[in-house]
Amino acid sequence: MKSPIQNEVGAIFVPVKDIEKARDWYCDLLSVPTEEDFPGGHLYVLPMKHARVVLDSKIYSEEAVFKATAFHFNTADIEAAYTYMKEKGIDVVSDIQFGHFFNFKDPDGNLLMIRKC
Template sequence: MSSKLNDPSVGQSPLKNKIGSVFLPVRDIGQAREWYSRILGFNPADAEIIAGHLCPLPMEGTGLILDTMPMWGGAEEGGAPSISTPAFMFLTDDLEASYKFMQENDVTLVTEIMYEQWFVIQDPDGNKLMVAKE
């Protein structure tokens, strides 16, 4: 089976083969910024809240933006829907230490360490997030 990505008869896409940022739905932007700063180890003051609903986090590589998503259900009762299946992963060099850190910080653990490779946590907004060995 041939891939259309390598087919010279298919025109070039103007899109880059690169993810700029991932948006994460949250209900309270200030509380979410505090929680993520604690688990990722940055100063909350280094993550500016923009327009009352966006908060780009200081990340290496692909960006992560907390967003109350007023245009996508955030203005409705209950807010925008949480991500119920991990859509991205945080990387770690020490999976066991990361798991213990989450336990010590009262982070909701969805799974135990699986296959010695990853585990899943849940943020206060119900988003499921994977932590994986790099």
């Protein structure tokens, strides 16, 4: 039997403590408009081009926060992305590695990555 599971990611859930604060931070980071829609009062789906990133305050706990990078955001210019993050005062936790990526933390402590693609 051929697998009925599609070869694509539908959504990535990110545990966040305060849904409105997280929405504002991520929308600012990605320069996308914010909306007031919070399904169930605890979810916010970021307007992304491919896989959705869903901020979820219902699953938040200090233990649920990503301690290893679960996904990365793409960039065509890694140096400009690094400078942008530093200028915004974001917790950048590594230098640019191998000319291709660096790690940072969101306000809830989730470890994420920016990668040159």
